[in-house]
Amino acid sequence: MGLIKPGLSFSLIHQLKSDLEDLSHRIDRLMHAIDNPNSSLLNEFEEIHHLFHDIQVSTASHYLNSYLAPFTNQFGVLSKAIQHLSDRNHGALIVIQRNDTLDSYIHSGVPVNADLSFPLLESIFYTGSPLHDGAVLVCGSTIVSAANVLPVSKQMVVEKKLGTRHRAALGLSELTDALILVVSEETGRATFAFAGELYPIRTNGAN
Structure with a gap:
């Protein structure tokens, strides 16, 4: 079946890039912290998980609107x-x-x-x-x-x-x-x- 491939708005692209950069920085810090035996990684893992989920949800919500727009105005x-x-x-x-x-x-x-x-x-x-x-x-x-x-x-x-x-x-x-x-x-x-x-x-x- 043919799928609509909607683009992302400029504002969403900007926000997505910012969120992904934040996620990348957090993962980088986590990589460095692994070698420190005194570091507790659990909180950092939890924060990364929530950030990734928020990015996924925001992007999916945008695509949902795009997929529906040609078929309902509701x-x-x-x-x-x-x-x-x-x-x-x-x-x-x-x-x-x-x-x-x-x-x-x-x-x-x-x-x-x-x-x-x-x-x-x-x-x-x-x-x-x-x-x-x-x-x-x-x-x-x-x-x-x-x-x-x-x-x-x-x-x-x-x-x-x-x-x-x-x-x-x-x-x-x-x-x-x-x-x-x-x-x-x-x-x-x-x-x-x-x-x-x-x-x-x-x-x-x-x-």
Whole structure:
């Protein structure tokens, strides 16, 4: 499948270079500290880990917007819904259709055919809602259906370390160019699946 290759904005490139230089300096200091028997490296490792994660999340969030922009003008609505769901540890699975037709890959759930809004998404994924366990299908600015069943990834490594929502998101992304947003019910962390990979995205909560 053909993937969009969006460029990075000048401001993001500048920030990314600055962050990577900081990361490089920290790794360099760590390399020198290894030879000092009195050095404690654990804190430095932890700081490097957090810095690298922050860089990855910021960059992934930029690409998420770029991947979605040609297919929906509701990125703000989706972001707000993911933020609220993440804050409340409400698990969610949202499929945004792009170029590929998804009919042969999704087992249809309950038709919704309503304008995309974050209150509606929140109500669908509210714990205890009859529709909260399946995936919502979004096309353009419309919630087409809810409680959809997605194909699960067959990757053995994936099956062992990820939950059902993440495996389903990966499974559909391996077969189509759809982009799938996931919120973990256990941790509240938000990710998106695209082209068979998972990427963390920024919220003010768990990420």
